[in-house]
Amino acid sequence: MTTGMPRSIVMSLAAAVSLVLAMPAHAQQHEPEHETTAETARDMVAPSSQHDATGNQIDIAHHIGNSHQIETPFGIIHLPDNWKIPLGTDSHGQARYLDLSPTKHLVFLLLAAVLVALVMIASARSVARAQAGRRPPRGFAGAMEAMVLWVRQEVVLPNVGHHGEGFAPYLLTVFFFVLAMNLLGLLPWGATATSNISVTAALAIMAFFVIELTGMRTLGFRGYMKTIFYLPPGLPGGPGGALLKVLLLVVMTPIELIGKLAKPFALAVRLFANMTSGHVLVLALLGLTFLFQSYFVGVGASLLATGVMVLEVFVAFLQAFVFTLLTAVFIGLMRAQH
Numbered sequence: 001m002t003t004g005m006p007r008s009i010v011m012s013l014a015a016a017v018s019l020v021l022a023m024p025a026h027a028q029q030h031e032p033e034h035e036t037t038a039e040t041a042r043d044m045v046a047p048s049s050q051h052d053a054t055g056n057q058i059d060i061a062h063h064i065g066n067s068h069q070i071e072t073p074f075g076i077i078h079l080p081d082n083w084k085i086p087l088g089t090d091s092h093g094q095a096r097y098l099d100l101s102p103t104k105h106l107v108f109l110l111l112a113a114v115l116v117a118l119v120m121i122a123s124a125r126s127v128a129r130a131q132a133g134r135r136p137p138r139g140f141a142g143a144m145e146a147m148v149l150w151v152r153q154e155v156v157l158p159n160v161g162h163h164g165e166g167f168a169p170y171l172l173t174v175f176f177f178v179l180a181m182n183l184l185g186l187l188p189w190g191a192t193a194t195s196n197i198s199v200t201a202a203l204a205i206m207a208f209f210v211i212e213l214t215g216m217r218t219l220g221f222r223g224y225m226k227t228i229f230y231l232p233p234g235l236p237g238g239p240g241g242a243l244l245k246v247l248l249l250v251v252m253t254p255i256e257l258i259g260k261l262a263k264p265f266a267l268a269v270r271l272f273a274n275m276t277s278g279h280v281l282v283l284a285l286l287g288l289t290f291l292f293q294s295y296f297v298g299v300g301a302s303l304l305a306t307g308v309m310v311l312e313v314f315v316a317f318l319q320a321f322v323f324t325l326l327t328a329v330f331i332g333l334m335r336a337q338h
Contacts, residue, residue, distance in 0.1 A: 182316035204264035
């Protein structure tokens with residue numbers, strides 16, 4: 001919430017400035033009075049696709065969305081799009097299929113996983129050699145060890161609770177995996193896999209199963225059911241107490257179920273929205289240069305976009321930290337019911 005408010009305010013201000021600046025440009029370049037400022041801005045800045053864009057247009061959806069193409073400094077790499085498993089036809093006779101074709105976000109997701117694995121294996125070997133020589137690790141390996149220890153000691157163990165060491169490998173993997181995907185999206189010609197709701201939803205669903213299975217293992221089946229069919233202690237007995245228990249179960253059970261589903265929903269949407277909004281803002285600011293074709297506007301927009309990109313580096317670390325922290329907190333809350 002703390003980072004969301006300033007980001008929303010900046011986006012609102014940028015939209016207001018672009019609207020005000022677009023009014024005189026419209027008056028000078030478009031004499032027909034039947035077009036509104038919004039229609040003019042839409043026609044100039046939002047082409048149907050980047051392929052159809054002209055010199056003063058930019059397709060934001062093309063740059064932040066998923067596709068079967070990867071842009072590189074040497075051209076566009078076309079990924080296969082025919083890896084489909086037929087599933088018959090629907091009620092309208094249209095063919096149905098399961099599309100397993102690789103996409104841009106999938107490629108960068110796998111790249112992030114490979115990078116995390118290579119970095120961690122290399123750092124672990126370097127730390128092991130340093131410890132064998134009875135000297136502290138130095139350089140990049142020392143920095144990685146410090147980061148791992150900080151996440152483990154300050155994020156995982158205090159929030160998961162007693163005997164939470166078993167959850168450290170999973171939560172450390174989540175932290176560095178999300179961080180790698182966030183940072184890859186900040187590189188030129190890169191793509192942010194966490195700006196895809198399917199990716200964040202998969203991470204959140206995995207966290208949901210870890211949280212709930214932890215509850216079943218820690219509390220037992222009967223204790224876990226009490227987290228769904230919740231009755232507060234100290235209720236009176238007798239016919240009146242039985243009626244009160246029934247009413248509380250009718251009211252509290254849907255609330256508890258919604259609460260369980262709201263946790264992964266919040267994890268998925270928060271990460272997706274934060275990683276998408278920053279890129280949209282950067283592209284919108286850069287789009288002002290193409291819209292007005294002015295050096296003054298270009299310099300100002302470039303400075304603002306550079307500032308937002310610096311902020312995006314901080315947001316990349318922050319969102320990885322928040323996702324890991326909340327997952328650890330939810331696991332700890334479930335175990336605390338014991």
